Amino acid sequence: MRYKLLTVDDSKTVRIIVQKAFKLYDCEVLEAYNGVEGLALASKEAPDVILLDVTMPVMDGIEMLTKLKSDPMLKSIPVVMLTAEGGKDSVVKVAKIGVRDFIVKPFKEDLLVQKVGRIIDLKPITDIPMKARSVFDPANLLIVEDKPAIFNQIQEGLKHTPWNMQCVSTTGEAIDACGRSTVDLMMISLSLPEESAFTLFRVLRANLKTKYTPIFGLVVKTDVAAQQLAQQVGFTGLATKPLDMSELEAKISRAMNLDTSERYFRNQDDVLVMTLPENCGLAVMNEVATHLKSKISEAVDSGISKAVFNLQEVRRLDMNLIKFLLSAMQTCREVSLHFSLVGSGAIVSECRAYEDTRSWHFYETLDEARASFQTI
Amino acid sequence: MPAIQDIPETVFQDTVQKAVQRVFSTMLSRSAVLEPGNSLTPPDATELENPHVVGTVGFIGSINGLIYLYLEVPFAQECAAHLLGMNAAQLAKAGDEAVNDAIGEITNMTVGTFKNQLSDRGFPCRLTIPSILRCSRISVKPMSSAIRRIYRFKIGSHILTADLLMQTGE
Structure with a gap:
């Protein structure tokens, strides 16, 4: 729902x-120049909040406030005086008529918001809808951690991402950092x-700017009490130490609703x-699997009839990966998508050890795999 | 209620200083420093060597008064651009009207903060609507019953002059 504000x-x-x-x-901000225009717009548009000055012509x-409060249709609209x-004396006089709040000029925009x-319930909007944000888009991560070694580990582990990481060691610095710029995710x-x-979590949730920012708790795996408390108060998730960086990256991507496909x-x-990727753990396989059908459908829709499964970087084959590949092949067959496989010598050897994969044929390079389609 | 003549000079100075500093720090992120000097000296019209934008807002009540804020045009443009979130080109496109309105609002806030402090000291009054003058030479001559104070503030490399004219009201 898009809220309407009348100034x-x-x-x-x-x-x-x-x-x-x-x-x-x-939210949509409607404007009126004086009380007469303000009343007319309030009747027509039924705004959710009115920001009202005192000294105006006409x-x-x-x-205007007196007329508004005596109109049964308009009297429930909350009014914030901005004057x-x-x-x-002025504040008391206005308060008696009935206002929700009072802001005395000069004012900071933050205070108004x-x-x-x-x-x-104001919600921030972004130029790019969240669903459309990709893992290749920049994002700001704020890490509140008093142990530099942990921040260094996170920074090192995520250095291949386009994410900008800032570390602060106190809650005060964290609040300042959130005030200065938009933070996409916090740990x-x-x-x-x-x-x-x-305490910091509660402060951030009470602040409009960070009300919906994903916040992870960084916690030692064995500190069950802190983990339970974090879940109770509503932390978005937990990153347990020692950190598994690929798992953390997947969690961050999910929390920021990034398109990882x-x-x-x-x-x-x-x-x-x-x-x-090199490390095809269960989390990665699940992530790839969530995109598989939609990506194949999109490809077929756009006229593509060939697919290559590139396993060149994969370090080792396990049952999860085999099951996933079998499922992917089946999906391709269902939509008549020709496919071929690319893999290293090690993967080819591993495939020979399993009944289901023994017959798989791998090309050494992507180009060879692409060339193979020409013979179809 | 004391007569306006009984209000100590320091009260006017502190009140206007607080008002200017609060408005410029809150709305424009700038610090204003009161220049030393005699506030009783009227400004010589010839001191306005360059084109100025002058904002005026009055207050009516137990004290009646007017406050003029004098800003040189480039300073007025700088303030307006900051307040409106515009760059120089956007402001030029918006024209003098946008600058006038912004300076009117800065004056309104400054005089509002000034008179709210007076109100809280037991001199209730209300604001009038702002007006704007653009001029290179101006000479303001108050009535003999009015008291006048002039304060100058250094804001970055610019000078803001606040000219206060007041007399006992209703």
Whole structure:
């Protein structure tokens, strides 16, 4: 649902500042120049919140507020006063008529968003819809950890990603960092002194900007109590130490709702190439499997009739991988997609050891596999 | 309620200083430093050597008054661009009207903060709608019953002049 905000102010500057403040949120900002226009727009558009100035020509904010509150159709619309009239007398007078909040100019845009966010459930919007974000897009990760060795390990383990990683060691620095820029995902060490990780988590969830930011708890595998507490308070997930970096990367991708299919599937000219990574653990196999059918369907839809399963980087064959490949081959057959396999000598040798894979034919290179289709 | 003449000079100075500093730090992320000098000296019209944008907002109540804020045009443009989130080209396209409106709002906020402090000290008053002058030479002559204070603030490399005219009201 897209919320509507109505700003009633004779200053175009203020109306622009309000537009600017909410442009990153999923809401529409309507503008009125004075109380008369404000009442008319309120009746027509039924906004979810009204931001109202006091000193305006034609009809001032006090008169508009009085009329609004005496109209049965409009009186329930929450009003936030946004005015330079901030003396005690003015505030008391307005409060008696009935307002939800009062902001005295000058004001920070953040304060405005924060106060409105207490009335409506403002959600941030991004230029690129979350579903469309890919693992190859940059993202900002903030790690709150007082042990440099852990940050170094994360940085090293994720250095092949386009993600920008920043480490801070205190909760104060974390809050400052979140205020300065948009953080796409956070990891907080649950062993920070005095359970400050949980305090920080609550602060972040109370802040509109970080309300929906995925937050992972960094915790030692054996610290079950901290893990349970993190789950209870609502951490998005846990990253247990010692860290398994490929597992962590998969978790981060899922939490940020990134499209990981491009990591494994690419259309190269008229061929769909599925490339499996060196380490094909269960998590990776599950991830590839979730994309398999849709990627094959997309390829067939776009006129592609050939596929290559590239196992050149795969270190070893196990039953999960074999089952996955058998399933992939079956899917290809169902849609009449010709396929071939590429693999190293080691993989070819391993295949000979199993009944199901003994007959598989591997090409040494991608080019050879592509060339093989010409004989079809 | 004390008469306006009984209000110590330091109260005006502290009040206007707090107002200017709060507005410029909150809205424009700039610090304003009060320049030393005699606030009783009226500005000589010839001091305005360059084109200025002058914002004016009044307040009416137990004290009636007007505050003028003088900004040189480039400074006014800089403030407007920051406030509106525009670059120089966008501001040029928006025209003088956008700059006038922005300076009007800065003046409104400054005078509002000033008069809210007076209200809380027992001098309730309300604001008037801002107006803007653009000029190279200006001479303001208050009535003899009015008291006048002038304060100058250094904001980066620019000077902001605040001219206060007040008299006891209703």
